[in-house]
Amino acid sequence: xxRNSVIGFLLLGVLLVGYIFFNQKQQVNITKEKARQDSIAxxxxxxxxxxxxxxxxxxxxxxxxxxxxxxxTGEFGAFAAAAVGSVQxxxxxxxxxxxxxxxxxGQPASxxxxxxxxSDGAPLMLLQGSFNRLSLEVPASSSKxxxxxxxxxxxxxxxKLADGTQSVSYRLNTSDPAAYLEFVYNVKPGxxxxxxxxxxxxxxxxxxxxxxxxxxxWNSQEDKQEHDMENxxxxxxxxxxxxxxKHDYFTLQRTxxxxxxxxxxxxxxKQQFFNTTLIAKKDNFNSAEVNAKVPESGxxxxxxxxxxxxxxNRANDFTFPIEIYYGPNHYKTLKSFDLGLEKIIPLGxxxxxxxxxxxxxxxIPVFNFLSGFIGSYGVIIILLTLFIRLLxxxxxxxxxxxxxxxxxxxxxxxxxxxxxxxxxxAFGVEQMKLFKSAGVNPLGGCxxxxxxxxxxxxxxxxxxxxxxxxxxxxxxxxxxxxxDSILNxxxxxxxxxxHISLFTILMTVTSLILAFYNRGMTDQSNPVMxxxxxxxxxxxxxxxxxxxxxxxxxxxxxxxISIALxxxxxxxxxxxxxxxxxIQENKKKPVSKSKWQEKLEEVQKRQVQQKKK
Numbered sequence: 152x153x154r155n156s157v158i159g160f161l162l163l164g165v166l167l168v169g170y171i172f173f174n175q176k177q178q179v180n181i182t183k184e185k186a187r188q189d190s191i192a193x194x195x196x197x198x199x200x201x202x203x204x205x206x207x208x209x210x211x212x213x214x215x216x217x218x219x220x221x222x223x224t225g226e227f228g229a230f231a232a233a234a235v236g237s238v239q240x241x242x243x244x245x246x247x248x249x250x251x252x253x254x255x256x257g258q259p260a261s262x263x264x265x266x267x268x269x270s271d272g273a274p275l276m277l278l279q280g281s282f283n284r285l286s287l288e289v290p291a292s293s294s295k296x297x298x299x300x301x302x303x304x305x306x307x308x309x310x311k312l313a314d315g316t317q318s319v320s321y322r323l324n325t326s327d328p329a330a331y332l333e334f335v336y337n338v339k340p341g342x343x344x345x346x347x348x349x350x351x352x353x354x355x356x357x358x359x360x361x362x363x364x365x366x367x368x369w370n371s372q373e374d375k376q377e378h379d380m381e382n383x384x385x386x387x388x389x390x391x392x393x394x395x396x397k398h399d400y401f402t403l404q405r406t407x408x409x410x411x412x413x414x415x416x417x418x419x420x421k422q423q424f425f426n427t428t429l430i431a432k433k434d435n436f437n438s439a440e441v442n443a444k445v446p447e448s449g450x451x452x453x454x455x456x457x458x459x460x461x462x463x464n465r466a467n468d469f470t471f472p473i474e475i476y477y478g479p480n481h482y483k484t485l486k487s488f489d490l491g492l493e494k495i496i497p498l499g500x501x502x503x504x505x506x507x508x509x510x511x512x513x514x515i516p517v518f519n520f521l522s523g524f525i526g527s528y529g530v531i532i533i534l535l536t537l538f539i540r541l542l543x544x545x546x547x548x549x550x551x552x553x554x555x556x557x558x559x560x561x562x563x564x565x566x567x568x569x570x571x572x573x574x575x576x577a578f579g580v581e582q583m584k585l586f587k588s589a590g591v592n593p594l595g596g597c598x599x600x601x602x603x604x605x606x607x608x609x610x611x612x613x614x615x616x617x618x619x620x621x622x623x624x625x626x627x628x629x630x631x632x633x634x635d636s637i638l639n640x641x642x643x644x645x646x647x648x649x650h651i652s653l654f655t656i657l658m659t660v661t662s663l664i665l666a667f668y669n670r671g672m673t674d675q676s677n678p679v680m681x682x683x684x685x686x687x688x689x690x691x692x693x694x695x696x697x698x699x700x701x702x703x704x705x706x707x708x709x710x711x712i713s714i715a716l717x718x719x720x721x722x723x724x725x726x727x728x729x730x731x732x733x734i735q736e737n738k739k740k741p742v743s744k745s746k747w748q749e750k751l752e753e754v755q756k757r758q759v760q761q762k763k764k
Contacts, residue, residue, distance in 0.1 A: 227302075228291030229325040229357060236303030243309060243317045245340045248477055256300035257321030257334040258285040259345075262477045264425065268622070270378040270630070277425055277477050282454065284370040287349060289323070289332055290357035298368060299323060299332065315340040329353050343478030344488075346432075348470055355465040364437055365471075367459040371420045371427060373452040378633045380452065382615075382697070384445060386423040387453040390495040392416045394435045398494045403443040403453040411439040420455050421495045424480050424618045424632070428492060429459065432472040437462050479618045482515060498612050509609040513542075522619060529625030532701055536708045540716070543602050551720045560585065577759050607706075614701040627653060628700035635700035646693040654703035655695045661710035662688035668714060 227234045239254045246265065253260040262278040269275050286300030304321035311317055316339045323332040330353030337346035349365075377383050390400040394414040400421075401409055411418075414435040419428035437460035444454045461471050476492070478484065485492040499507030517538055521531045540547070563585060571578040614620065620631040628635035636650040643649040666684035695703050 227297060228295055229327065229330070230289065230291055230297060230302055230323065231326065233302040233304070233323055239306065241306055241309060241319055243319055243336070243338045245315075245317075245338060245342070247341065247343050248338070248345075250336075250338060250345065250477075252306070252319060252321070252336065254304050254306045254321060256284065256286060256302065257304035257306075257323065258300060259283075259336075262427075264343075264478065267425075267479070269376045270622075275376060275425075276374065277427060278371070279374070280372055282370060282372040284368060285347075286368040286370075287332070288366040288368065290354065290359075299334075300368070304334070312337075325354075325357075327353060330356070343476055343484070345475045345477065347473045347475050349461070349473070351469045353467055354469075355467065358463075358465065363463055363465065365461040365463045367429075367461055369418075369429060369455075369457040369459060371455045371457070373420065373422050373454070375450050375452055376425070377423055378630060379697070380449065382633070383423050383452045386421070386497075387445075388421045388495075389441055389443065389455060389457075390419040390421055390426075391439065392491050392494070396491065398491055400495070401443075403445055403455070407443050409441045409443075411441070413438065415439055415459075417490060417492070418457065418459065419476075419492070419495055420457075421480065422452065424621055425478065426476065426480055426495060428476040430474040430476065430488075430490060432474050434462050434471065436460060480616070481618050482511075483519065496616050498616065499609065500612075503605075503608045503612075506605045506609040506612060509605050510613050514609055514613050518613075518617075518619075527625065528620055528623045528631055528701070529628075529704070532625075532631075532705055533708060536705055536712065539606055540709065540712050543606075546602055547716065548720060548724075551717065551725060555721070555725045574759075580756070580759065610702060610705055611698075614705065615699040617701070620699070620701050625700075625704070628704070631701040631704075632699050634697055635703075648693070648696050650696070652696045652700070652703060654700050654707055655692060655698075658695065658703050658707040658710065659688045659692045661707055661714065662691075665710055665714055665717075668717065 236254070240260060241252045241254075243250050243252065244265070249263040249265055250259050251261040252258070259278060260283075261276060264275045264277055267275040284298075284300045286298040288296050289299050289302075291297045302323055304323045307320045307322070309317055309319045316337050318335065318337045320333055320335040325331055331351075332354065333350040333352070335346075335348040335350060337348075339346075349367075351365075373383075373387055375383065384404055385402070387403045388400045389403070389409070390398065391411055392398045392415065393411075394416055414437060415431065416435055417428055417430040418436070418439055418441075419426050439460065440458045442456040444456075445452075446454060463469060463471075476488075480496050482493050482496055482498075485496070498510040499505065514535070517535060518531065521534055522528070525531050525534070564582060567578055567581050567585065571581065615632065617632065622629075623631045625631055627637060634650065634652045635654050637653045638651045640649045640651070663685060666688070695706070
């Protein structure tokens with residue numbers, strides 16, 4: 152490996168390490184002032200609901216019916232009749248989701264994804280618990296606002312439509328028989344989408360005269376689902392897309408508050424492998440305000456408090472349709488909606504955002520093709536690795552040929568070094584002349600390395616984000632989407648962790664073997680050039696110890712193929728004597744110079760002469 156190749160690989164290593172640290176940086180900014188968090192909690196605290204008329208008692212005396220009615224009317228205005236009730240639930244399900252609706256709030260009380268389990272084998276509940284709310288602010292009067300989640304709706308029986316869709320509606324009656332609020336939910340077969348329609352009739356009279364919006368409160372709690380809580384929190388994000396197709400996001404660990412003031416197509420709370428998304432079906436959301444919190448809990452990944460502003464035209468019969476996606480972060484599924492939802496999957500971000508095209512145009516299509524007829528994802532990774540190496544094989548061969556040429560020229564280069572001593576400028580001029588006369592491109596060994604960089608980074612993004620690998624085992628790895636552990640340590644080693652990943656160790660060992668195999672092609676007189684190829688794998692050991700087993704297995708396998716290819720090509724294919732003879736023939740040919748080369752050499756000569764003077 153020549154100096155330029157080593158420099159190329161070192162630059163790739165530095166860029167890769169920088170990219171990894173950028174993605175794993177966990178600067179937690181959510182621990183704001185306690186008062187701020189308390190105020191957020193108070194804003195979203197459910198209002199008092201009377202579920203038992205005995206609670207209307209004052210002191211030890213039970214109030215009369217008229218007194219109870221007066222108190223309810225004063226507290227809940229036009230919705231006084233909905234303040235008292237008992238909780239009733241209705242279950243609607245298809246092959247993918249099981250949703251339990253509650254008449255309290257007329258909202259989903261729990262959502263189970265039927266085809267998935269948590270890391271410990273329990274049913275995967277994407278939504279459960281009283282923290283979760285989907286609540287519309289409703290006017291009790293022109294000066295008083297309630298949350299629909301605190302009121303009792305009247306449910307309708309589940310209706311099954313001709314296409315298999317199951318429909319259930321919840322009506323919130325008012326003191327005026329002609330005015331009501333209704334939520335309608337449609338669950339179609341074979342989909343993770345729930346149609347949610349807000350239907351308001353005759354409520355404009357209760358609204359302040361200049362109010363042209365409704366506030367939809369959406370609280371979401373993300374419970375632990377995966378093996379690695381730290382990685383889950385790193386992937387717990389809020390994504391959103393504006394009406395102008397601009398997509399953005401923030402991570403709950405790093406941002407506690409975000410105000411989105413432009414019109415929005417959708418807002419999504421993303422977990423590592425699943426998400427819940429609210430999609431404006433007809434009109435866009437006016438704006439949104441999101442507060443986030445990461446509790447000090449071993450079972451709660453994060454909590455979000457979002458307020459979505461809905462445009463309200465004050466029509467007597469007003470509807471606002473919304474689609475709610477409860478499902479996996481599966482690229483093909485999300486892309487099928489043609490809403491840009493697939494952008495929540497991190498296939499390339501930051502300075503390496505361009506690698507998402509490598510993933511979407513090459514890696515994902517090949518991966519999906521192989522998974523169509525191969526059941527083992529370990530075998531799929533092996534075939535995918537072979538495909539990628541085959542794709543870049545011509546460039547790899549040219550790289551080895553370039554290295555062989557540099558090796559043949561090494562004695563002449565050493566002679567030039569001895570001749571010019573410390574005069575690096577003169578040495579550079581003579582070295583370029585030598586390369587030109589011999590027909591050698593000194594950058595020829597860098598091209599394969601540059602081509603591999605996007606693929607390396609693409610794989611770094613692809614494997615940890617692929618839900619297809621979730622809970623898929625291979626060899627000793629129980630779950631290819633997280634790290635493989637052959638030994639859990641009773642203590643934590645700084646910069647390494649509390650477990651030992653065998654795939655990571657194999658990746659590191661093969662990287663060291665590859666560096667040792669190429670030691671004769673590096674400048675051994677330069678300590679940096681001599682030892683850096685050995686330092687990089689050791690530096691990456693602690694970083695990759697926590698990454699997905701699929702990723703470290705891919706890098707290990709790629710190293711093995713590189714070692715085998717290099718040995719075969721250099722032993723049986725490349726003929727150094729023939730290359731030496733060809734170089735000597737090239738030196739006899741007249742060298743044609745471009746104008747740019749002539750000007751460059753002229754400048755270099757002048758600099759050498761000035762330095763001598």
